[in-house]
Amino acid sequence: MEICRRKNQIEISELDPFLAELLRQIPSSANPEGAPAAEQRIFSPPVNGKEPEMCAEWKMYVQPELRRLFQTATETVGADLKQLNGTEQSLANRTLRIPTKHSDAWLSALNQARLVIAAKNNFTELELSDHLRSPIGSRRDLSLFQVNFYGFLQEFILRELDC
Amino acid sequence: MTAEPLAAEVAVPVAPGIPRPKSARPSNIGAPTIEKETRTEEALDLPWHVVVHNDPVNLMSYVTMVFQRVFGYPRDKAERHMLEVHQKGRSVLWSGVRERAELYVQQLHGYLLLATIEKVS
Numbered sequence: 001m002e003i004c005r006r007k008n009q010i011e012i013s014e015l016d017p018f019l020a021e022l023l024r025q026i027p028s029s030a031n032p033e034g035a036p037a038a039e040q041r042i043f044s045p046p047v048n049g050k051e052p053e054m055c056a057e058w059k060m061y062v063q064p065e066l067r068r069l070f071q072t073a074t075e076t077v078g079a080d081l082k083q084l085n086g087t088e089q090s091l092a093n094r095t096l097r098i099p100t101k102h103s104d105a106w107l108s109a110l111n112q113a114r115l116v117i118a119a120k121n122n123f124t125e126l127e128l129s130d131h132l133r134s135p136i137g138s139r140r141d142l143s144l145f146q147v148n149f150y151g152f153l154q155e156f157i158l159r160e161l162d163c
Numbered sequence: 164m165t166a167e168p169l170a171a172e173v174a175v176p177v178a179p180g181i182p183r184p185k186s187a188r189p190s191n192i193g194a195p196t197i198e199k200e201t202r203t204e205e206a207l208d209l210p211w212h213v214v215v216h217n218d219p220v221n222l223m224s225y226v227t228m229v230f231q232r233v234f235g236y237p238r239d240k241a242e243r244h245m246l247e248v249h250q251k252g253r254s255v256l257w258s259g260v261r262e263r264a265e266l267y268v269q270q271l272h273g274y275l276l277l278a279t280i281e282k283v284s
Binding site: 159 | 222265275
């Protein structure tokens with residue numbers, strides 16, 4: 001896989017089918033539904049301790065908008081990922097071009113996906129700092145690889161935004 | 164040390180699409196006398212902290228970028244806060260009136276950081 005900036009696009013080329021599939025999974029991975037730990041992390045309370053009135057207000061006024069914000073980001077990413085659809089060349093390497101104006105949406109969706117996967121798997125800090133673990137071991141190892149791969153993409157996009 | 168400006172005097176940047184909660188909606192300040200009254204209420208409300216808590220998933224570079232965007236901090240200050248979060252588990256990013264503190268927490272949640280407001284005891 002190669003990743004570089006070309007004018008107003010971030011180009012990820014030489015994507016093998018495995019990594020292409022991981023990218024395709026970003027929108028579904030970012031969905032916290034059905035996993036209370038992930039929901040709790042994505043929609044965290046605005047106060048520590050007991051402030052029921054404020055928490056209720058937050059849930060009513062802020063959370064729906066946050067939900068909409070996150071959904072918009074994953075939809076933008078989902079639309080970009082359509083480039084990877086198709087079955088004719090399913091075993092061939094692919095190229096994905098991300099418009100730089102979609103960078104914020106990608107940062108958000110990648111971050112959301114990482115948080116949801118980590119919450120669902122209850123990864124420890126030690127596990128999260130293990131960047132060398134092979135994805136070929138268990139479903140858990142694959143999930144950890146996914147978190148690290150998405151983190152790598154985030155780092156690259158952040159570096160490009162800095163330039 | 165410079166006192167924090169009152170909320171009524173400052174235009175706070177808002178993350179696109181994120182509204183203010185009912186308690187954080189701006190009051191209709193029209194006449195100067197009303198503004199004076201609002202300031203008194205806000206002064207009584209001081210101070211609240213905006214606290215960001217450690218999360219091992221969020222990347223350091225991402226957290227630094229968020230602090231720069233939300234608070235307008237220069238990179239070195241944003242990095243200092245990011246490292247404080249990383250090393251001590253939390254950092255107070257801003258202190259002041261409750262309305263603005265809530266608004267900052269909303270923006271930080273929009274970037275998926277673990278953030279809370281705390282009333283200074």
